[in-house]
Amino acid sequence: MNTSHIMSVTERKKREKQLRRNAIIDAAEQLFFKQGFDNVSMDQIAREADLAKGTLYLYFKSREDLHYSIVNRVLEMIYKVLKDQYDPEKKGAENLLKLGKSYIDFSQNYPNHIRAIMMVDSSKFEKLDKNQSLKILEPDSPLVFFTEIIKKGQLDGSIRSDIRDREMALILWSHLSSILELVTLRLPLVNAMGINEKELLEKQFELSLRGVLSK
Amino acid sequence: MNTSHIMSVTERKKREKQLRRNAIIDAAEQLFFKQGFDNVSMDQIAREADLAKGTLYLYFKSREDLHYSIVNRVLEMIYKVLKDQYDPEKKGAENLLKLGKSYIDFSQNYPNHIRAIMMVDSSKFEKLDKNQSLKILEPDSPLVFFTEIIKKGQLDGSIRSDIRDREMALILWSHLSSILELVTLRLPLVNAMGINEKELLEKQFELSLRGVLSK
DNA sequence: TCATAATATGACTGGTGTTCATTTAATGAC
DNA sequence: GTCATTAAATGAACACCAGTCATATTATGA
Numbered sequence: 001m002n003t004s005h006i007m008s009v010t011e012r013k014k015r016e017k018q019l020r021r022n023a024i025i026d027a028a029e030q031l032f033f034k035q036g037f038d039n040v041s042m043d044q045i046a047r048e049a050d051l052a053k054g055t056l057y058l059y060f061k062s063r064e065d066l067h068y069s070i071v072n073r074v075l076e077m078i079y080k081v082l083k084d085q086y087d088p089e090k091k092g093a094e095n096l097l098k099l100g101k102s103y104i105d106f107s108q109n110y111p112n113h114i115r116a117i118m119m120v121d122s123s124k125f126e127k128l129d130k131n132q133s134l135k136i137l138e139p140d141s142p143l144v145f146f147t148e149i150i151k152k153g154q155l156d157g158s159i160r161s162d163i164r165d166r167e168m169a170l171i172l173w174s175h176l177s178s179i180l181e182l183v184t185l186r187l188p189l190v191n192a193m194g195i196n197e198k199e200l201l202e203k204q205f206e207l208s209l210r211g212v213l214s215k
Numbered sequence: 216m217n218t219s220h221i222m223s224v225t226e227r228k229k230r231e232k233q234l235r236r237n238a239i240i241d242a243a244e245q246l247f248f249k250q251g252f253d254n255v256s257m258d259q260i261a262r263e264a265d266l267a268k269g270t271l272y273l274y275f276k277s278r279e280d281l282h283y284s285i286v287n288r289v290l291e292m293i294y295k296v297l298k299d300q301y302d303p304e305k306k307g308a309e310n311l312l313k314l315g316k317s318y319i320d321f322s323q324n325y326p327n328h329i330r331a332i333m334m335v336d337s338s339k340f341e342k343l344d345k346n347q348s349l350k351i352l353e354p355d356s357p358l359v360f361f362t363e364i365i366k367k368g369q370l371d372g373s374i375r376s377d378i379r380d381r382e383m384a385l386i387l388w389s390h391l392s393s394i395l396e397l398v399t400l401r402l403p404l405v406n407a408m409g410i411n412e413k414e415l416l417e418k419q420f421e422l423s424l425r426g427v428l429s430k
Numbered sequence: 431t432c433a434t435a436a437t438a439t440g441a442c443t444g445g446t447g448t449t450c451a452t453t454t455a456a457t458g459a460c
Numbered sequence: 461g462t463c464a465t466t467a468a469a470t471g472a473a474c475a476c477c478a479g480t481c482a483t484a485t486t487a488t489g490a
Contacts, residue, residue: 013436013487041477052439054480063478137407163418166408171394171419178393179386192352193381203378204386211426228456228467257447267470269449278447 021059021069024049029070033112037067037119068133071120074113075135078142081106086145092153093213099149100176100209103142104201107180118181143173150212160214172208179204236274236284239264244285248327252282252334283348286335289328290350293357296321301360307368308428314364315391315424318357319416322395333396358388365427375429387423394419 027049031040042063046053060066085102086095107114120134136143147169153159159168182190183197190197242264246255257278261268275281300317301310322329335349351358362384368374374383397405398412405412 042479043477053478054440055438057479058437136404163422164410167410167415167418168422170397170405170408170410170415171422174393174397174419175390175423178389178396181393182385182389189351190385193385195379195382195385200382200385203382204389207378207383207386207426208390208422209426211422211424256445258445268447269471270469272448273468 017059024051024056024059025066025069025073028066029073029116032070032116037116065133067116067120070116072135074116075141077110077113078103078106079140079145082142082145086149091156091158092149092151093158093209095149096146096153096159096172096212097209099146100172100205103176104205107184107201108198111184114180115184118177118184143169146173158214159212168212172212175204175208232274239266239271239274240281240284240288243281244288244331247285247331252331280348282331282335285331287350289331290356292325292328293318293321294355294360297357297360301364306371306373307364307366308373308424310364311361311368311374311387311427312424314361315387315420318391319420322399322416323413326399329395330399333392333399358384361388373429374427383427387427390419390423 024045028040028045031044031048042053042056045066046056049056056066060069081102082099085098087098090098135141138144147165150159150168150172151165154161154165163171179201183201187197190200239260243255243260246259246263257268257271260281261271264271271281275284296317297314300313302313305313350356353359362380365374365383365387366380369376369380378386394416398416402412405415
């Protein structure tokens with residue numbers, strides 16, 4: 001028995017498994033973007049991925065898990081966008097401004113992806129263990145990235161220091177998300193109020209930033 | 216045939232219908248608070264209300280509609296609380312501070328009610344007509360009340376005027392809601408970050424307010 | 431070639447929101 | 461009180477769907 005051979009096979013299988021997994025996420029994402037996650041059944045996703053329904057459950061614990069996987073991929077996308085924009089030469093506040101703006105830009109360019117994030121059903125969060133599936137506290141998440149920038153800004157004096165960095169990051173992230181939720185999922189409401197979505201996004205961001213900067 | 220008699224009967228029926236409706240909402244609310252809306256079936260609600268399942272549909276268009284009705288009642292409660300706190304003698308900014316605080320207090324005293332609001336599934340908002348079921352734009356809604364206070368504050372100079380009152384109200388409401396969502400539905404996440412919920416609420420409120428006040 | 435393990439299948443289960451033909455109750459004219 | 465008519469209530473039936481699992485297919489390496 002050739003051990004190294006077996007190892008390579010195991011690894012190929014691992015790779016293939018990961019590929020299938022991604023293919024399923026692709027299929028699900030596509031349907032999701034077209035019809036909204038609520039209106040897509042596991043059967044449909046399986047068909048789109050040329051698999052049987054049962055097979056999906058070999059790759060994802062549940063429908064919810066599949067949804068989270070989509071969201072995690074989007075979070076990775078956003079993280080990369082943010083990281084590209086980051087300039088270590090600049091002060092914390094300035095970076096915060098820039099990153100915030102590019103997040104908003106992202107939301108304009110990829111509304112579907114933002115929708116995917118925003119549709120994570122909060123009610124499911126009640127079960128603690130589910131949080132682990134959603135990588136918002138991983139080192140490479142946007143939220144953690146924001147935290148680091150705020151910490152820097154507090155050190156260089158450009159951001160107020162009387163709120164802890166984590167709390168401030170969570171607040172800012174949450175604020176921005178809430179407005180994104182409004183303009184992506186509740187646009188009819190926003191329009192009914194006679195409000196322009198882009199303006200709303202920008203105003204909210206300016207407002208949040210004002211609350212955060214050093215005086 | 217006595218017309219006035221008939222009229223009074225019609226009206227009694229109307230009243231009774233409203234009573235039944237409220238009784239159903241009561242039953243649903245009770246179950247909802249105990250088990251979470253997602254874990255309550257129409258069958259259970261019917262049983263709790265001593266009715267058959269089909270009867271519920273004579274009073275509510277759908278399960279969703281029933282949920283909205285619960286939420287609308289909560290919104291009314293909040294509106295009343297806010298109105299009680301309002302002092303026309305005081306400046307807009309001061310009222311805003313006070314009302315915000317009492318909203319936060321309310322959320323501490325009636326976490327279940329807040330949960331009910333926060334669990335309105337945003338994804339359903341995509342269908343425009345559904346918005347009508349949710350009375351967040353009615354004259355007696357908290358959001359509209361906030362708008363009026365902001366308008367006053369802009370007139371008396373205590374609140375910055377470079378953002379329209381409606382937009383500012385929507386932003387503030389949305390900000391506050393997002394944090395409430397965090398501490399009511401995503402508490403595990405908040406705790407995992409080592410953050411105290413009450414502190415988070417207060418900090419966020421102070422932060423939002425700072426962004427809103429005149430300089 | 432063949433035994434074993436890994437992967438895939440789809441019929442089946444249990445549960446649910448919604449509908450609707452049927453039953454029950456209330457009404458008011460006589 | 462009786463009875464035709466209208467309103468309200470019922471729950472069996474339907475359609476849909478997430479998740480399971482016994483069975484079938486495929487891959488592996490000896």
